[in-house]
Amino acid sequence: MTTETATATAISVTNLRKSYGDLEAVRGIDLHVSQGEVFALLGPNGAGKTTTLEILEGHRERTAGEVSVLGHDPQRNERDFKDRIGIVLQDTGVERYLTVEEVIELFRGYYPHPLPRDQIIEMVGLEEKRTSLVRRLSSGQQRRLDVAIGLAGDPDLLFLDEPTTGFDPAARRNAWEMIKGLNAAGKTVFLTTHYMEEAQYLADRVAIIARGEIVAEGAPIDLIGREAITTISFEDPGDGPPPYPVSEFATLIDGRIVIETSGPTALLYALTSWATEHSVELEGLTVAPWTLEDVYLKLTADPELEEGPEAEQ
Amino acid sequence: MNDVRLALRQVVYENRTFWRNPPAVFFTVALPLMFLVIFNLLFGDDLIDRGFVGEVSGSTFYVPGIAALAVISACYTNIAMMVSIARDNGLLKRTRGTPLPSWAFLFGKIVHATLVAVLLVAIVVAVGAIFYDVDVPTNTMPAFIVTLVIGAASFCALGLAMTGLISNADAAPAVVNGSILPLLFISDIFIPLQDAPDWLQTFGAIFPVKHFSEALGTAFNPFETGAGFEWGALAVIAAWGVLGVLVSLRYFSWEPRK
Numbered sequence: 001m002t003t004e005t006a007t008a009t010a011i012s013v014t015n016l017r018k019s020y021g022d023l024e025a026v027r028g029i030d031l032h033v034s035q036g037e038v039f040a041l042l043g044p045n046g047a048g049k050t051t052t053l054e055i056l057e058g059h060r061e062r063t064a065g066e067v068s069v070l071g072h073d074p075q076r077n078e079r080d081f082k083d084r085i086g087i088v089l090q091d092t093g094v095e096r097y098l099t100v101e102e103v104i105e106l107f108r109g110y111y112p113h114p115l116p117r118d119q120i121i122e123m124v125g126l127e128e129k130r131t132s133l134v135r136r137l138s139s140g141q142q143r144r145l146d147v148a149i150g151l152a153g154d155p156d157l158l159f160l161d162e163p164t165t166g167f168d169p170a171a172r173r174n175a176w177e178m179i180k181g182l183n184a185a186g187k188t189v190f191l192t193t194h195y196m197e198e199a200q201y202l203a204d205r206v207a208i209i210a211r212g213e214i215v216a217e218g219a220p221i222d223l224i225g226r227e228a229i230t231t232i233s234f235e236d237p238g239d240g241p242p243p244y245p246v247s248e249f250a251t252l253i254d255g256r257i258v259i260e261t262s263g264p265t266a267l268l269y270a271l272t273s274w275a276t277e278h279s280v281e282l283e284g285l286t287v288a289p290w291t292l293e294d295v296y297l298k299l300t301a302d303p304e305l306e307e308g309p310e311a312e313q
Numbered sequence: 314m315n316d317v318r319l320a321l322r323q324v325v326y327e328n329r330t331f332w333r334n335p336p337a338v339f340f341t342v343a344l345p346l347m348f349l350v351i352f353n354l355l356f357g358d359d360l361i362d363r364g365f366v367g368e369v370s371g372s373t374f375y376v377p378g379i380a381a382l383a384v385i386s387a388c389y390t391n392i393a394m395m396v397s398i399a400r401d402n403g404l405l406k407r408t409r410g411t412p413l414p415s416w417a418f419l420f421g422k423i424v425h426a427t428l429v430a431v432l433l434v435a436i437v438v439a440v441g442a443i444f445y446d447v448d449v450p451t452n453t454m455p456a457f458i459v460t461l462v463i464g465a466a467s468f469c470a471l472g473l474a475m476t477g478l479i480s481n482a483d484a485a486p487a488v489v490n491g492s493i494l495p496l497l498f499i500s501d502i503f504i505p506l507q508d509a510p511d512w513l514q515t516f517g518a519i520f521p522v523k524h525f526s527e528a529l530g531t532a533f534n535p536f537e538t539g540a541g542f543e544w545g546a547l548a549v550i551a552a553w554g555v556l557g558v559l560v561s562l563r564y565f566s567w568e569p570r571k
Contacts, residue, residue, distance in 0.1 A: 057410060059568075082412040089410075093402025097333035098326070106326055109319065110413040133333075149407070 009068070010035045010157055010188040011056060016065035018051050025051045027212035028065070033205075035156075038179070038189040040199040043209035044300050049192050050161065052209065056190065057087050057159050070157055083112055086155030088146050090162055096135035100126050103134060104148055111153030123178060124148040140171050147178070158182065160191040164198060176201055196293035206292070210300040220292050229290045230264035232271070233257060235283040256284070316414055323413075323421025324428070331425065341391050342433060345383040349375060349437055352503070353445050361505045369534065373448070376441035377529035378502045383433035384464050385493060385522065388426045392472030393479065393489045396422065401482035405567045415567075419473070426472075427465045434461060450533060453541030457532035463547055464525045467554025471521075474557040477564025496522040501530065521553040 011033035018026040026048040033039040043049040054060040055067060058074035058081065067074060072081035094103055104121065108114035121130055124144040129137060137145065143166065150158055163179070164172045172195075179202055183189055193199055199206050200220045207217040216223055233256050249267075250259045261267050264287060275282050331337055356371040399405050408418055441447035450457075479488050497503055499513055500523035506514055517523040524546035532541040 059406065059410065079412050079414075082410065085410075087407070087410040089403065089407065091403055092407040093399065093404040094407070095326070095330050095404065097330040102326075102329070106322075107411060109322055110411045112412075153411070 008035045009033070010037065010070060011039075011190065012066070012068045013052075013056070014066040016052065016055065016067060017063045018048070018055060018060070019063045025212055026055075026062075029209065029212070029214045031207060031214070031217075033188065033190060035188050036183070036186060037204045038183050038191070038202050040203035040206040041190070041192045041209060042194075042196070042199055042206055042296060043192075047209045047300070048212040049209055053159060053161055053190070053192055057085065058082070083153060084156045086150035086153060086158045088150040088158070088160045088163060090165070092146065094134045094142070094145060094149070097133060099131050099133055100137070100145060100148075101130045103145065104152060107149045107152040113154055114152055115154045120148050120151050123151060123181070125174065125178075140167060143167070144175075147175075151182075155187065157188045157190065160189060162192055162194060164193070164195065172198070196291060196296055200292045208296055208299050215299045216295070223295050224290050224292055228262050229260050229294070230262070231288050231290065231294070232259045232261065232264060232268065232286070234285040237280050237282070316417060319413060320417035320420040320424075323417055324424045327421045327425035328428070331429070337391065337395065341386050341429060345379055345386055345433060346436065346440070348382060348503070349379040349440060352379070357445055362507045369536075370447075372441060372445035373533070373535065374501075374505060374530070376437060376445070376447050377533040378526050380434045380437045380461075380533075381464070381500075381522070381526040381529050382497065382502050383437055384430040384461060384525070385468050385497075387430035387433060388423075388465050388468035389472040389475070390489055390493060391429070392422055392426050392469055393475040394485050396473065396476045397479045397485040397489075398482045400476060400566060401569045403569050406569060409567045423466075423469045423473075426469055427462075430465050431461070448535040450535050450537065450541070453532045453534070453537050453539075456541035456543075457529065459542070460525070460528045460532050460547060463550055463554070464521075464529075467521060467550050467557060468525075470554045470557030470561060472557075473565060474560035477560055477566065481570050493522070496520050499523070501526045521550045524549045 009032065011031060013029060013031040015028045015030065016026055017024070017028050029048075029052065031039075031041075031052075041049055041052060051060065055062050056069055056074055058069075058077055061075045070081065070084050072078055074081060095106075098106065100121065101117065104117050108117060108120075121127055124147050126141060126144055126148065129141055134142065134145065143163075147160075147163065150160070160179070164175045167175060176198065179189060179191075189202075191199075191202070203220060205217065205219050206223065207214050208223075209215070233253075236252060236255050236257050249261065250257045252258075259267065268287065271282070274280075331341075352375045353372055356375070359371040360368045361371055361374045362368050396405070405418075409415070438447075438449060442449050475489060475492065479485050496517070499506065499509070499517040500520070502522065506517070524543070528543040528546040528550070531537060531543045534541070
């Protein structure tokens, strides 16, 4: 009995640090991922996302901190650890002169309990390409083959580094359903992504990393709820009608009046009463709750732009 | 899973991908055989002074010379190119993330390269015997085989070492060819060095290529009366092989360099 099954912890990270020379890429982060969870690590380029991911996968050594993944220290490069994880990196090559079937067969052979080959091919939807050489696949198909290779060993924990970058909307939907299916089958999924709707749709919990630190962590719905902001917007009615009642809260963005509020009901009432009274049509009126993307943009905004250069220190 | 079986399986997959890759097959297999035919057409009937063993026919000179070229191209050039490309496109990193032991992966590359080298040498010797009337010596055959094995192992190690010095896959052809082509011209492979200035001979003798072609030449000389072992040359080749292993251990990288 290993400890992680007793506590149902898949990944546990405490005060993780990674420096490259003088550059501190990861500045003391804590993460906890339970088994069976889909966890998304979000952050802008250069925030420390890939560094963190690669430390968890065993591709990089940390500078300081505690890391336990499936009860193993990844940087010890242990065979039983590799047996239980699947890694789908960005831009990793495959032998171009093997067929889809041959590549999957090659990688299946590395693991003690691989998934059946045909099941893998079916899961990623490459049935029609099974005898094609890798070099003849489209980039979307190659990405699906990447996922197939990650699944070959029937991993307990799957790492997905930006799994749907470059996908068209339909392919992205398919990938999402596939990841949901894997999770339903009991696999823990740790993914990074640039697409907030992807995280919002897939992840049980997300962590947002910026400048090497975790700036928010929790279920997407809680992160959005914590901000509890609604955006109301409509096209600028121009100079004609008298000023609308809430103009002190509004900003003009690209010809649209945009109001962010934590009390949308009263504000809308005031606004629509005024519009009715003056016979003004509020063209293109939208009322939208904040999305994960709004939260993300707020939390990852560069402090040097907002608070002046001394904010960084 | 039996690791030895995994390692042998790597050889099978290496073999399959190699023969499907037209540029690899052309440069590694076809090019040495083309050189064999061309040099024999041009110089096959000349008498060449090999100094240490007397005069031999051009064909007898070129068969062991092209055999050396074949080993170098299958082991050194092929491994340095293919491994640099696999490193920079992320194939090495991907493999590193699986349970496959690192040694089994490298074993696949090295053993496959050596098998290609053996096949090429066999073809070169057979072509020499059938079309160019070259005598295949029997008394020195053990020396010929031992020399091939030491050469193959050393040039594989040097190929791996070279990947550590190649900054990225785009630079691989320039670095690999730039390091080996000049040596092929000053090492009794393309051209007999009988008229070369002494300093060039001395310079060539620093590197393993010349010792390899000489050792193969002695072991393939029909007039050789002894066992045909060039122990001094073999020691230099092996020393370069050891250097290759040491440089590989220090500089070999599984991470792409971009």
